[in-house]
Amino acid sequence: MPVPVELVRPLRQQALRPGSPPEDSVFPGDDEALATHVAVRDGASVVAVGSLLPEAPPGWLTTWPGVRPPSGTGRWWRIRGMATADRWRNRGLGRAVLDLLLERAADAGGGALWCNARPAAVTLYRRAGFAEAGEIFEVPGIGPHRVMWRVVPEP
Numbered sequence: 001m002p003v004p005v006e007l008v009r010p011l012r013q014q015a016l017r018p019g020s021p022p023e024d025s026v027f028p029g030d031d032e033a034l035a036t037h038v039a040v041r042d043g044a045s046v047v048a049v050g051s052l053l054p055e056a057p058p059g060w061l062t063t064w065p066g067v068r069p070p071s072g073t074g075r076w077w078r079i080r081g082m083a084t085a086d087r088w089r090n091r092g093l094g095r096a097v098l099d100l101l102l103e104r105a106a107d108a109g110g111g112a113l114w115c116n117a118r119p120a121a122v123t124l125y126r127r128a129g130f131a132e133a134g135e136i137f138e139v140p141g142i143g144p145h146r147v148m149w150r151v152v153p154e155p
């Protein structure tokens, strides 16, 4: 279920930007009308989060071999801020969050999705139908990433 962005930021911060100032967990596009943030809760605790943001991919992706044009509205969405609290990992919550975001993109008219995947998340995205594109690249201070993408399934 979509939640206000303020609810997802603490876990984003903890899992993705440990030791960084809180403003580093504020992403461009977080407050856009089409942005969706989801959270899995255990009582009052937020244990898994992820976000869907309307955001164009790097220009090269659209012409990368095998990359198909977005379905439906033709919009590109970015999956960002995927994080599960340490002791809740490997129980399927990341996949559940991803599935909710995919459903949301389909309900919002379709398109295609992309993300910058860390090595630890590549198999999660692959199993959810994403494919790698481009070369591995380094995000300064964070580490290696790979762009992954998929078309939003038609309803």
Ligand SMILES: CC(C)(COP(=O)(O)OP(=O)(O)OC[C@H]1O[C@@H](n2cnc3c(N)ncnc32)[C@H](O)[C@@H]1OP(=O)(O)O)[C@@H](O)C(=O)NCCC(=O)NCCS
Binding pocket: 015, 016, 048, 082, 083, 084, 085, 088, 089, 090, 091, 092, 093, 094, 095, 096, 116, 117, 118, 120, 121, 122, 123, 124, 125, 127
């Ligand atoms: C990446 C991350 C979000 C995955 O979250 P998660 O809730 O552990 O994800 P899932 O449980 O759905 O999937 C993780 C693994 O658990 C396995 N799994 C899922 N359900 C399972 C179950 N019931 N029993 C055992 N293993 C299970 C999955 O097969 C998957 O394996 P894989 O890594 O080989 O794909 C989490 O590890 C995390 O927060 N990492 C730090 C932040 C980060 O790197 N975020 C991604 C940025 S791109």
